Amino acid sequence: MSVLWPLAAAVLAAAAAVRVLWPYAWAEAPVVWRVLFSAVRIAWWARRRPPTTMLELLVQRARRSPGKTLVVFEGRALSYGQLDADSSRLGRAVRAAAGLGPGDCAALLLPNGPLFLAAWFGLAKLGCAAAFLNTNSRRQALLHCLRCSGSRVLLTAADLWSSVEEVLPALRNDNVTVFVLDGECTAEGVENLKDKIQAASDQPLPLSLRSAVTFQSPFVYIFTSGTTGLPKAAIINHLRAHRMASFMTGCGLCSSDVLYTTLPLYHSSGSLLGICAAISVGATVVLRRKFSASQFWDDCRKYNVTVFQYIGELLRYLCNVPKRSNEQEHKVRIAVGNGARADVWKEFINRFGNIHICEFYGATEGNIGFMNYVGKIGAAGRINFISKRLLPFHLVKYDAELEAPVRDANGYCIEVATGEVGLLIAKITPKTPFTGYVRNEVLTEKKRLRDVFCKGDVYFNSGDLMMVDHDNFIYFQDRIGDTFRWKGENVATIEVADVFSTLDFVQNACVYGVTVPGHEGRIGMAAIQLHPGKDWDGERLYEHVVAHLPSYARPRFLRQQRAIETTGTFKYYKVTLVKEGFNPTTVQDSLFILDDEKRAYVPMDQEAYQSVINNLIRL
Numbered sequence: 077m078s079v080l081w082p083l084a085a086a087v088l089a090a091a092a093a094v095r096v097l098w099p100y101a102w103a104e105a106p107v108v109w110r111v112l113f114s115a116v117r118i119a120w121w122a123r124r125r126p127p128t129t130m131l132e133l134l135v136q137r138a139r140r141s142p143g144k145t146l147v148v149f150e151g152r153a154l155s156y157g158q159l160d161a162d163s164s165r166l167g168r169a170v171r172a173a174a175g176l177g178p179g180d181c182a183a184l185l186l187p188n189g190p191l192f193l194a195a196w197f198g199l200a201k202l203g204c205a206a207a208f209l210n211t212n213s214r215r216q217a218l219l220h221c222l223r224c225s226g227s228r229v230l231l232t233a234a235d236l237w238s239s240v241e242e243v244l245p246a247l248r249n250d251n252v253t254v255f256v257l258d259g260e261c262t263a264e265g266v267e268n269l270k271d272k273i274q275a276a277s278d279q280p281l282p283l284s285l286r287s288a289v290t291f292q293s294p295f296v297y298i299f300t301s302g303t304t305g306l307p308k309a310a311i312i313n314h315l316r317a318h319r320m321a322s323f324m325t326g327c328g329l330c331s332s333d334v335l336y337t338t339l340p341l342y343h344s345s346g347s348l349l350g351i352c353a354a355i356s357v358g359a360t361v362v363l364r365r366k367f368s369a370s371q372f373w374d375d376c377r378k379y380n381v382t383v384f385q386y387i388g389e390l391l392r393y394l395c396n397v398p399k400r401s402n403e404q405e406h407k408v409r410i411a412v413g414n415g416a417r418a419d420v421w422k423e424f425i426n427r428f429g430n431i432h433i434c435e436f437y438g439a440t441e442g443n444i445g446f447m448n449y450v451g452k453i454g455a456a457g458r459i460n461f462i463s464k465r466l467l468p469f470h471l472v473k474y475d476a477e478l479e480a481p482v483r484d485a486n487g488y489c490i491e492v493a494t495g496e497v498g499l500l501i502a503k504i505t506p507k508t509p510f511t512g513y514v515r516n517e518v519l520t521e522k523k524r525l526r527d528v529f530c531k532g533d534v535y536f537n538s539g540d541l542m543m544v545d546h547d548n549f550i551y552f553q554d555r556i557g558d559t560f561r562w563k564g565e566n567v568a569t570i571e572v573a574d575v576f577s578t579l580d581f582v583q584n585a586c587v588y589g590v591t592v593p594g595h596e597g598r599i600g601m602a603a604i605q606l607h608p609g610k611d612w613d614g615e616r617l618y619e620h621v622v623a624h625l626p627s628y629a630r631p632r633f634l635r636q637q638r639a640i641e642t643t644g645t646f647k648y649y650k651v652t653l654v655k656e657g658f659n660p661t662t663v664q665d666s667l668f669i670l671d672d673e674k675r676a677y678v679p680m681d682q683e684a685y686q687s688v689i690n691n692l693i694r695l
């Protein structure tokens with residue numbers, strides 16, 4: 077008895093100490109364990125010869141449990157074994173037809189589906205990298221990305237033929253050969269590979285093709301606007317692919333899970349957090365071509381989905397669907413994604429049941445990421461003693477008008493106090509490298525911030541304003557720079573402005589994003605200055621914008637300005653435009669709204685404005 081009392085007191089004291097020093101111990105301990113386990117596993121994979129890349133994992137799993145379902149797509153199941161065989165077949169056919177070899181890169185313009193996966197892993201089997209093109213890209217944007225990637229080979233599908241056809245002459249000029257992997261498309265210099273793929277052997281491709289592959293070799297190129305300029309290809313090497321996939325395992329994904337992915341595979345969330353995470357634990361992915369709010373829960377029930385991936389908009393769309401009686405009948409336990417806003421988050425949990433929302437923050441090309449594993453509503457992540465050691469980041473004072481960090485008298489950045497908003501920067505070190513953009517040293521350098529706290533130090537400039545509260549939760553506040561996010565896509569303002577500049581009656585265009593109540597992100601808006609003596613033509617503006625820009629990038633509102641500030645105060649000017657927004661009572665200029673029915677930009681009056689604000693017009 078006398079021994080037990082002190083023991084009990086010691087245990088209680090220890091428990092109390094843990095509660096004070098580590099308030100989220102219960103929620104955190106398993107995550108810390110999983111993250112450490114992943115890190116050790118990745119280090120072990122890196123030491124193997126050849127290194128255990130995502131592809132080698134797929135091949136291993138295919139050998140051990142060939143029948144396990146990897147992907148369910150439109151009701152059809154594709155097993156690990158089948159993807160292994162299909163990718164060998166496709167890789168062999170592409171190698172014979174295009175002469176691709178180790179170290180090359182091929183561009184993929186493919187919709188979500190098994191063909192995307194076979195092409196991706198088929199290329200990996202040849203020791204090649206795959207550049208994922210956004211399937212919404214058209215004309216100049218498509219060509220720009222293709223040129224960035226440096227690929228001489230474009231693999232596409234019959235479904236996306238119209239986008240390819242538009243740029244065929246330019247592709248020929250660039251010496252890019254187009255291969256259609258399914259179906260028949262006839263045009264000069266275009267090769268249909270369907271029959272050759274079917275006829276090819278599905279035996280493993282020689283390992284010698286990838287004998288030079290290391291964890292530093294590029295695996296995929298993913299296009300991102302980052303926060304500066306036109307889209308550019310972020311390099312995802314094999315190590316990064318593993319690290320990104322381990323985000324999902326950190327959230328609790330395991331081999332018995334069924335992961336539901338409706339996000340596009342050309343973004344890192346669909347491909348790396350979705351497919352790669354599933355391969356790394358041996359789980360199953362239910363993949364959809366596109367997100368559908370009305371089908372969502374039916375799919376979850378039909379396929380026994382346990383985890384799904386989201387972007388903020390997706391949760392909101394689900395909350396906007398009329399209530400049904402069976403909406404809490406499902407097996408979903410975790411949702412992983414980013415951009416969930418506090419109001420939608422609360423409503424979502426209230427309506428659809430006790431789903432653990434695992435919100436994270438991270439840029440495709442960045443060297444920093446956060447994860448909110450304790451489900452604190454609205455937070456993008458939690459800082460704990462481990463993340464503080466592993467990811468050396470700071471929030472620094474930022475001048476929105478100068479669009480640069482504030483520097484002190486010695487020229488160094490100034491950290492903000494807890495609870496204050498600052499620019500997120502993360503130290504670039506060998507352990508937290510910034511791999512940069514393909515063939516674009518100028519823009520890569522633009523993302524580096526130098527001489528931050530002392531001479532010679534280098535940080536990655538995330539371009540995001542964040543805030544850390546007193547409980548060590550970190551919150552996303554806003555994105556700076558010349559891009560904005562709409563419907564889960566980054567829009568580069570310069571790319572949209574370029575489209576306007578090719579119209580003969582437009583002299584200047586200033587593009588920016590504005591917020592709309594009840595919507596995530598910012599919708600596109602442009603201030604337009606006409607050439608002297610030319611007239612406004614709402615129909616031609618509409619035609620032009622629709623022909624050249626994907627729907628999410630089209631400015632929804634225009635304002636006609638007599639003069640556009642292009643001097644040194646331009647940034648200040650843009651800040652003012654953003655603030656003024658699109659309310660006809662406060663904006664003195666003529667305002668226009670994109671009208672898909674009338675196929676024109678039409679004048680926007682107070683009534684139209686109210687319909688937008690009250691959610692009566694679908695944006």
Ligand SMILES: *[C@@H]1O[C@H](CO)[C@@H](O)[C@H](O)[C@H]1NC(C)=O
Nearest residue numbers: 228246247248249250251252
């Ligand atoms: C395409 O190939 C031709 C002939 O080999 C060459 O002259 C030309 O410079 C190439 N074009 C590009 C953009 O590489």
Ligand SMILES: *[C@@H]1O[C@H](CO)[C@@H](O)[C@H](O)[C@H]1NC(C)=O
Nearest residue numbers: 148334377378379380381407
């Ligand atoms: C889903 O789970 C139920 C019950 O556990 C099972 O009967 C059914 O076959 C499963 N469906 C699929 C598609 O795995």
